[in-house]
Structures are given as structure tokens and as C-alpha cells.
Amino acid sequence: MKLYLIRHGDPDYANDTLTERGHGEARALPAYLEREAVGEIVASPLGRAQDTARYAAEALGLPMRTEPWMAELRLHAETEDRRMAWDVHGHAIRNPAYLADPTAFERIPGVPAAELRTALADLRASSDRFLASLGYVREDGVYRVERPNDRRIAVFAHGGFGLTWLSLLLEIPTPLFWSGFFLHTSSVTQILFDERGDGLATPRCLMMSALPHLFASRLEPSTAGIKANYT
Numbered sequence: 627m628k629l630y631l632i633r634h635g636d637p638d639y640a641n642d643t644l645t646e647r648g649h650g651e652a653r654a655l656p657a658y659l660e661r662e663a664v665g666e667i668v669a670s671p672l673g674r675a676q677d678t679a680r681y682a683a684e685a686l687g688l689p690m691r692t693e694p695w696m697a698e699l700r701l702h703a704e705t706e707d708r709r710m711a712w713d714v715h716g717h718a719i720r721n722p723a724y725l726a727d728p729t730a731f732e733r734i735p736g737v738p739a740a741e742l743r744t745a746l747a748d749l750r751a752s753s754d755r756f757l758a759s760l761g762y763v764r765e766d767g768v769y770r771v772e773r774p775n776d777r778r779i780a781v782f783a784h785g786g787f788g789l790t791w792l793s794l795l796l797e798i799p800t801p802l803f804w805s806g807f808f809l810h811t812s813s814v815t816q817i818l819f820d821e822r823g824d825g826l827a828t829p830r831c832l833m834m835s836a837l838p839h840l841f842a843s844r845l846e847p848s849t850a851g852i853k854a855n856y857t
């Protein structure tokens with residue numbers, strides 16, 4: 627099984643939809659997904675994800691299933707500007723006290739530790755239910771394969787949700803994942819459930835935040851979500 631995690635197109639957050647640029651990004655996606663033989667489409671209930679997914683669903687003639695648990699996380703940093711928790715500065719996250727114990731979220735200035743633990747537990751539970759419905763049941767850090775398959779599923783969601791879910795699938799401490807990776811708008815991240823016998827699968831990232839559809843359409847990547855220098 628392979629998951630294609632796709633961040634929504636360039637956003638108009640005020641109206642929970644896409645900018646004109648975002649619509650262009652979304653229109654470029656179906657050709658790539660068709661080449662990849664994607665056969666299922668799942669989306670967050672939020673408008674910007676629905677609007678992005680709709681282009682692929684209509685072009686490929688596929689139904690679009692909405693999964694409420696894939697909505698963007700509501701996790702604000704404990705800072706004056708109340709930025710999202712995944713936008714806390716990397717140098718605040720990678721401090722020696724936290725690196726000594728990556729489970730000690732309290733050691734990161736600005737990260738709401740208790741809220742983060744609750745959010746991770748809820749996301750883990752929802753992810754487990756979703757993957758179990760597809761035939762993959764988590765046992766610690768790997769998945770027991772109850773119904774092996776070659777399904778290819780596109781998941782249209784969000785930046786913060788995507789980074790956080792990926793950190794759980796790959797078993798990498800979430801704040802370190804936040805500080806080390808970024809998802810461009812409309813980008814594609816491929817996760818293969820790597821099966822090598824013994825009835826077990828390990829999620830493996832084949833590519834992350836990739837933009838093959840934009841390059842094929844000669845569209846420039848958006849910088850939406852980058853908080854500092856980006857050229």
C-alpha cells in the first residue's frame with residue numbers, strides 16, 4: 627500500500643479556500659496522480675483541502691471521501707504572536723535540554739506540552755483506526771499486515787497535520803520533525819508500507835514535499851508557510 631500525502635494548494639486562509647495560484651497548483655495535480663495510478667481520494671473537511679482534492683476527483687472520475695480527523699490541528703504556541711506550534715523556531719526546539727530527552731516537550735520554550743501530548747494521542751488513535759480499516763494494524767512501531775494490498779490512496783490535508791502525522795508514521799519525535807521538514811503547498815509525500823516478510827510492514831518515506839506536477843506545468847513553488855528566508 628502506498629499513501630500520497632498532499633498539502634492543499636496555496637491558501638486563502640481568510641475564506642478557507644485557494645488563491646488563484648492555489649487553483650493552478652491543484653489543476654496540475656491530476657496528471658501526476660493518474661500516472662501514479664492513484665485509485666482513491668481522501669480529504670480533510672476544510673475548504674482549502676476539499677477544493678484541492680476536487681480537481682483530482684473530477685479529473686480521475688473518483689469519489690472523494692471526507693475524513694474529519696484530517697482537519698488542520700489547532701495547536702498554538704505559547705508565544706506573544708500565538709503562531710502555530712509547528713512554527714516555533716528550530717533553535718528553540720533543538721536546545722540541549724530537549725535533545726537529551728525528545729519526550730520532554732516541556733523543555734521547549736513556546737511549545738504547549740500538555741496540549742501536544744493530547745493532540746498526538748488523538749491523532750495516533752485516529753490514524754490507527756484509519757490504517758486498520760485498510761488492513762494495517764499497528765503493533766508498537768510497525769504494522770501487522772492483515773490484508774496486504776497494493777492500493778494507492780491520495781490524502782489531501784494540511785501542513786501542520788501532515789508534518790505531525792508523518793512524525794507518528796515514521797516514529798520520529800514530533801518537534802524535531804517540525805523543525806527539520808517543510809511541506810510546500812500542493813506538495814506530494816509518498817509513504818510506502820514496506821513489507822519484507824513476517825506479516826509486518828514499516829512505513830517508509832519514498833519522497834517528501836515533492837513538486838513534480840508544478841515542474842511539469844512550469845509553475846513556481848509557493849513560499850506559503852515559510853516564516854524566514856526563502857529564495
